[in-house]
Amino acid sequence: MLAKMETTFPPWMNSELRVNRHSDEMIVVLSQKKSFAFYRTEFHSSVLHLADQKDAYFTLGANETSAAIVALAADLAVAKVLFMGCSKGGFGALLMASLCSAKDKNRQYSSLCFGPQTRIYPENPRVKFPSYKNLLKQALVDGTIAEGLARYGDVTHVPSTTRSIIIFGNLNANDRSEAESVSGTNVSLVRLPLKTHSVVLPFLVDNTDRTAVTDIVESLTQAAGKQQDLQSTMRSSAMVDEILTLPRTKSLATLCQEALSGSSAIDVFSE
Numbered sequence: 513m514l515a516k517m518e519t520t521f522p523p524w525m526n527s528e529l530r531v532n533r534h535s536d537e538m539i540v541v542l543s544q545k546k547s548f549a550f551y552r553t554e555f556h557s558s559v560l561h562l563a564d565q566k567d568a569y570f571t572l573g574a575n576e577t578s579a580a581i582v583a584l585a586a587d588l589a590v591a592k593v594l595f596m597g598c599s600k601g602g603f604g605a606l607l608m609a610s611l612c613s614a615k616d617k618n619r620q621y622s623s624l625c626f627g628p629q630t631r632i633y634p635e636n637p638r639v640k641f642p643s644y645k646n647l648l649k650q651a652l653v654d655g656t657i658a659e660g661l662a663r664y665g666d667v668t669h670v671p672s673t674t675r676s677i678i679i680f681g682n683l684n685a686n687d688r689s690e691a692e693s694v695s696g697t698n699v700s701l702v703r704l705p706l707k708t709h710s711v712v713l714p715f716l717v718d719n720t721d722r723t724a725v726t727d728i729v730e731s732l733t734q735a736a737g738k739q740q741d742l743q744s745t746m747r748s749s750a751m752v753d754e755i756l757t758l759p760r761t762k763s764l765a766t767l768c769q770e771a772l773s774g775s776s777a778i779d780v781f782s783e
Contacts, residue, residue: 521580522573526563531588532556537772538590540581542570542597542604549601553716555765557772558588562604567643569632570604571660578611585612585619594772595623598712600643602628606667606676606694613673622675624771626712630690633665638686670696677771677778681706700777704758708751715764715780725755 521527528548537557543549548561560581566572585593593612595605602625609623629639635648651658670676675698680691682703691701704711710732717724729751759781762770770778 521562522576524565525573525577526561526565528561529584530559530561532558536590537592537594538585538588539768539772540593540595540605540608542595542601542608544597544599544601549598550596550716550764553764556769558590560584564600564604566657567600568647568657568660569600569629569644569665570607571632571664572657574607574611574660574664578608578615581608582612582616585616590619592620592622592772592774594768595621596625596768596771597623597628598626599709600629600641602626602678603630603632603667606630606670607664609674609676610667610671611664613671617673620675620774621673622771622774623670623677624768625676625678627680627684627687627709628678628690630668630693631666633661638689640686668693668695670694670699672697674698675771675774676700677702679704679711679780681708681711683707684709687711702778702780704780706754706758708754710751712764713751714755714758714761715767719755719758719761722752722756725752729755 535557538560539555539557540560540562541550543561543563546563546565548563551561564570570577595609597605605623605625606628609621613621632639632644651661676696677700678691678694679702680687682688682705684707687709713728717728719725761780762782767778767780
């Protein structure tokens with residue numbers, strides 16, 4: 513069910529809460545775009561959707577955003593919070609898990625990330641997305657954005673107070689380097705034999721069904737017309753063939769539930 517939130521997020525942070533009264537867990541989905549990501553996915557816990565309208569990788573107002581999440585978790589009396597996201601949403605997931613765990617010792621915070629960027633300050637040549645280049649330009653004229661980048665732009669260290677699972681395409685040199693930059697006692701790197709940046713796709717459909725895989729890749733291709741970042745990563749036909757080479761994968765909702773269990777390592781493939 514949808515619920516009205518009393519917690520206040522920064523005005524540029526779109527938010528929507530779906531409460532599951534039968535669960536003591538919450539998933540925070542940090543979107544890689546200005547609309548909500550994975551909005552139709554049926555998760556098994558309460559879900560908070562966040563979308564950064566400033567495209568600041570969730571660094572702008574990060575202290576306020578993390579404080580609002582902690583307050584919401586307390587209001588809902590949840591015991592575990594999982595931050596989940598892809599690409600810049602994955603960066604946000606790593607950042608928010610770290611900040612929230614520092615603010616709140618009463619519950620478990622963890623993150624599940626797909627092909628995340630892990631350092632955006634100082635300027636990182638491995639991050640080639642148009643939105644990132646635009647963010648750097650904005651930081652030159654907006655001191656608040658520059659301050660947020662300088663303070664929160666590096667999430668390569670995962671504190672011992674939280675856990676992180678990072679799934680990435682091991683054949684994508686930039687994504688591999690970003691993931692391998694992350695350190696921490698509770699970090700698990702899951703390498704998939706993929707070149708695509710969109711490593712979450714196999715977990716959204718039956719990845720052994722060519723028609724299903726083709727349909728979701730075509731849908732992504734159509735969406736790329738409105739998203740510059742997505743345009744820069746599209747390899748439609750190659751993506752279909754790559755995904756079909758994988759063993760059958762678990763669903764995104766299942767991966768989230770397993771990540772919430774507290775383990776820093778999960779098996780992404782079905783038996």
